[in-house]
Amino acid sequence: MQHLSYQPLLLNGNKYLQQKWDKASYEMHLRKVKSAKPTIDTTAPKTYGHLALKIKKQKFEEQREIQRENNMLLEKISHIMRTAGRIDNRNDYEKKSLCREMQQQELLRITKDNQLILLRLTQCQPHYSIKDWHEDWLKTIKLMESIARYPRRVSD
Structure with a gap:
C-alpha cells in the first residue's frame, strides 16, 4: 500500500522505479550520516603529567612529613635522655635447663x-x-x- 501513497520527488514516467531509486538514495544517505565524522573536535584536551602531578609540591610534602617524623623521634629520644625512660631493658632472666644436673x-x-x-x-x-x-x-x-x-x- 505504500506505493499508492508515494509521491515522487522528481518527475519520472515510472512511479515504481522512481520509488526504488529514492529508497536507495535514502539508504545511502543514512549510511553516510552514520559514518560521518564531526567537524568540530569535542574531545577533552590533553592532560600533561607534569601539570597534573606537581612533583615539586609532592617532594615538599614528603620532606615536611620526614621532618615531622624526625622531630617526633628527637622529642622521644630527648625525653628518654631526660628521664629514665618507660622501658626497663635489664634482663635478669637465668636460663633454665631441664637436664642441667644430668649434664x-x-x-x-x-x-x-x-x-x-x-x-x-x-x-x-x-x-x-x-x-x-x-x-x-x-x-x-x-x-x-x-x-x-x-x-x-x-x-x-
Missing part, C-alpha cells in the same frame, strides 16, 4: 675419665730403649762402611 654429672664423669687416661699415660714406661736404638744405628753404619765400594764422606 653436670656427665661432664664430671668425662673429666674423671680424662684424668685417669692422663695418669696412665704419664706412668707408662716406653717399650723401646733409646740406648739400644743408638747402638743398633752404630752397628748399621759399620756394616754399611764395610760393604760400600767407596768410603762414606765424613763432614768436616
Whole structure:
C-alpha cells in the first residue's frame, strides 16, 4: 500500500522505479550520516603529567612529613635522655635447663675419665730403649762402611 501513497520527488514516467531509486538514495544517505565524522573536535584536551602531578609540591610534602617524623623521634629520644625512660631493658632472666644436673654429672664423669687416661699415660714406661736404638744405628753404619765400594764422606 505504500506505493499508492508515494509521491515522487522528481518527475519520472515510472512511479515504481522512481520509488526504488529514492529508497536507495535514502539508504545511502543514512549510511553516510552514520559514518560521518564531526567537524568540530569535542574531545577533552590533553592532560600533561607534569601539570597534573606537581612533583615539586609532592617532594615538599614528603620532606615536611620526614621532618615531622624526625622531630617526633628527637622529642622521644630527648625525653628518654631526660628521664629514665618507660622501658626497663635489664634482663635478669637465668636460663633454665631441664637436664642441667644430668649434664653436670656427665661432664664430671668425662673429666674423671680424662684424668685417669692422663695418669696412665704419664706412668707408662716406653717399650723401646733409646740406648739400644743408638747402638743398633752404630752397628748399621759399620756394616754399611764395610760393604760400600767407596768410603762414606765424613763432614768436616
